[in-house]
Amino acid sequence: MIKVLIVEDDPMVAEFNKRYLQKIEGFSLIDTASTVKNAMEIINREQVDLILLDIYMPRENGLELLKKIIKLGKGIDVIVISAASDMRSVKTALRYGAVDYLIKPFEYERFQSALTSYREEVRFMEKQESISQEELDKYIFNKDSSATNDQITDLPKGLTKNTLKLILENIVELEGSPFSAEELASKVGISRVSMQKYIYFLTSLGLLTSEVSYGSVGRPVSRYQYVESKDYLIKQYK
Structure with missing residues (x-):
């Protein structure tokens, strides 16, 4: 509940x-x-x-x-x-x-x-460990997947430039260390649900890579890493 x-x-x-x-x-x-x-x-x-x-x-x-x-x-x-x-x-x-x-x-x-x-x-989000671009557009960003890349210049619904900037600053501070959505949400100070939207967006752009981590207890957790070489992909949204 x-x-x-x-x-x-x-x-x-x-x-x-x-x-x-x-x-x-x-x-x-x-x-x-x-x-x-x-x-x-x-x-x-x-x-x-x-x-x-x-x-x-x-x-x-x-x-x-x-x-x-x-x-x-x-x-x-x-x-x-x-x-x-x-x-x-x-x-x-x-x-x-x-x-x-x-x-x-x-x-x-x-x-x-x-x-x-x-x-x-x-x-x-609770039952997803990974997601396709089609699912991301349909269930999270409410975008038409048939739109061309030239048409997509605004941030998806529910995302803001200021929060995106803050999230990117915190990711860069990690200096390449892997992180979970929950860890980054706590660091930035927003909810996990909101953070997951930004992570899905950054992953869809190729700025984050993901890997499922299996601990000794509990569910597997997706951990993400920043791909600094692809930083240029985010410039059109800043």
Whole structure:
């Protein structure tokens, strides 16, 4: 079950979000919070996988909570649900790693789409150790695989240039040492789900190579290495 925290200062809206969430299979509500401070107390006390986050709140706003989550490095994903429709708020939320953004008021169908898409991405990534380009485009980046290379100049959906730059800087600091998605996610301060999207993208470009590592306990883990000689492949996306 995906464990969810609702952060919303309006009790009526929080109740609606709670009822909507209960209709969708695969999610479990951990708690609700009406302030950033209260949310941080819950995050430090409970396991939280996903936050449904409002931006307009008393004292600190939701964007401040997004910053704090990144610094914690706990791998928590965020879907913003807010009346904030200005591009600055949207861009900032996406830059800080929000996986989706719903503008109030919204229909239940949009809420359902956001949650089910997120759930299926989580399930897909959990059972995949490797992936084809066709699967990558279809399930993660939502791109038409028939598009030509000349047409693909923008980053895939859900990826941002600032986060990509931060990830590349951290990979370079490893000086060729192999790493897992979980290790890099913790180092950068974003969720494993978000990190896996960037790793799939970099692997599809040929900037990362992967090898499955079999430990004495637990599932096999894919470990990645940076191919410095192919750094030129990423320049069109910077």
